[in-house]
Amino acid sequence: MSSHAQAAEAYLTASVENAPPIKIVRMLYQGALRFLLQAEAEDPRDPHSSFIEHCSSADAIVAELRLSLREDVGGEDIVQQLKGLYLFCEAEIGRSMLDRTAEPLPGVRTVLAKLLEAWQHVEVSNHRAAA
Numbered sequence: 241m242s243s244h245a246q247a248a249e250a251y252l253t254a255s256v257e258n259a260p261p262i263k264i265v266r267m268l269y270q271g272a273l274r275f276l277l278q279a280e281a282e283d284p285r286d287p288h289s290s291f292i293e294h295c296s297s298a299d300a301i302v303a304e305l306r307l308s309l310r311e312d313v314g315g316e317d318i319v320q321q322l323k324g325l326y327l328f329c330e331a332e333i334g335r336s337m338l339d340r341t342a343e344p345l346p347g348v349r350t351v352l353a354k355l356l357e358a359w360q361h362v363e364v365s366n367h368r369a370a371a
């Protein structure tokens with residue numbers, strides 16, 4: 241690995257380790273959306289494509305978001321609603337991988353994009369309240 245690549249990796253690691261939790265959540269959503277777009281750009285029927293890998297990466301992020309839910313922070317109703325949305329996304333991504341089709345992925349992207357938008361509003365509100 242070149243010194244430039246090592247410096248970039250160190251910077252990325254430091255920026256994630258020092259990021260506020262809400263920023264990490266935003267980054268996770270952005271990563272999942274990016275992986276879904278990459279999956280949609282692949283031919284799901286081609287055994288040499290990266291379709292399954294991209295779907296698996298998006299699915300792992302959504303699962304992590306679901307597993308990190310805390311009722312003591314968000315309240316039981318909100319947590320249950322988010323959990324349901326995450327489970328829907330995981331099921332649709334799983335169906336995509338099983339059937340080797342990108343058809344369910346735009347629906348998953350829509351849900352995650354709306355959730356990302358909501359988290360961005362929370363982040364802005366928190367920033368304004370702290371100022």
